[in-house]
Amino acid sequence: MRLDYVTIFPDFFAPLSLSLAGRAVESGLLEVGVHDLRAFTHDRHRTVDDTPYGGGAGMVMRPEPWGEALDAVLRPGSVLVVPTPAGTPFTQATARELATREHLVFACGRYEGIDQRVLDHAASRDDVEVREVSLGDYVLNGGEVAALAVTEAVVRLVPGFVGNAASLEEESHEAASGGLLEHPVYTKPATWRGLDVPAVLRSGDHGAIAGWRLEQARARTARRRPDLLAPGQVEEWVVAPATP
């Protein structure tokens, strides 16, 4: 898989060489390219923004530099991933879809966003897919943080990337977890600052442990994410004893 990022803040993506993605780059599992949008401007001030047609606050990113940048980076089969507050919610299902693609190009906007014609032009190509995604209902200052989050969610699903693939199965928001949030986890010491690990987890009774974990996952989900459950399930599971 190759990942390309177009941004006015190329240093934002330096951490990619440090994190899990860094090892994947070394192993050849991943190729990464970072492109400074200003390199595709031609005026003395390397201007990337201008005032919005129709008025309104803030500035909009000019189409010309974006057009040249994407012409240079996109290729047949690319998926152009555009983080935006107006995007479709980015979910684990979206991450799984993107993890099957060979080339992701992240268009990291700033200001009030990118001139819509840039996205429309890319979408008019019959060999490129455009995915406008949102991380959630809160406001960021640009697309870079979202691009890093999407990158991590996607790359960890690429076969061979995570050492223990089994650990991916039981995670929250994966089908194998039954759509439940993860249960609480514990490790040594058995007592820490007067707080004990639940005795069942040290019982060696694997059936009881599985039952406890399911009960905890259900209680946690009922309390924190009732939207993931059917109405009847919330009332039934919210009462289960749960860690805070």
Ligand SMILES: CN1CCN(Cc2ccc(Cn3ccc4ccc(-c5n[nH]c(N)c5C#N)cc43)cc2)CC1
């Ligand atoms: C008057 N109002 C009219 C509506 N605007 C909306 C608006 C427009 C741009 C920006 C800043 N920005 C620029 C590029 C960019 C990409 C992603 C995100 C982003 N934010 N939150 C997510 N989950 C994101 C993701 N993914 C934000 C971005 C912030 C807010 C505000 C002013």
